Amino acid sequence: MSKLSGKRVAILASNGFEESELLEPLRALRESGAEVDVVSPEKGSIQGMRHFDKGEKVDVDQALADADASDYDALVIPGGLFNPDALRADDNAVRFTRAFFQAGKPVGAICHGPWVLVNADVVGKRELTSVQNIQRDLENAGARWVDREVVVDQGLVTSRTPDDLPAFCSKLVEEIAEGRHKGQERSA
Known part of the structure; x- marks a missing residue:
């Protein structure tokens, strides 16, 4: 039986996602047995990027709405x-x-991805990492930012850059296999 058999995972993305940061977790999750949906505000397909160059387009499985x-x-x-x-x-x-976060479910965010967590008001007092140029935004939101390839804090898995994808994907699969995390909830 696969590690994530019976698990369903949403990858939340829009046009301009970093190609490897969507495709590699998608592959790792599916190889581990998870059913994975790309969820997006856009319908049809979304445009990936390889840094500043256009990359692959990815089909949207579920409209965010x-x-x-x-x-x-x-x-x-x-x-x-x-x-x-x-x-x-x-x-x-x-x-x-x-x-x-309110349901205590595992969440993974890489590179600039934790920016979304700031606006969701869920980073306060958590230890996490990201690409360095949003460090101050995360700290201003109350996070304890550290410079490590992967950081896990009560089911929240964060990494810095595409170079960290092997560690990110491994920890992500591990946290999803573990399931619900008590203490992840935080009042807004």
């Missing part, structure tokens, strides 16, 4: 500069993200 966090066991937010910046300004994306 129709998505319900209670249908999923975990959430992944890939980085890229444009993707998290658009998502953090989207009320539906912020609400969807916050619901995973």
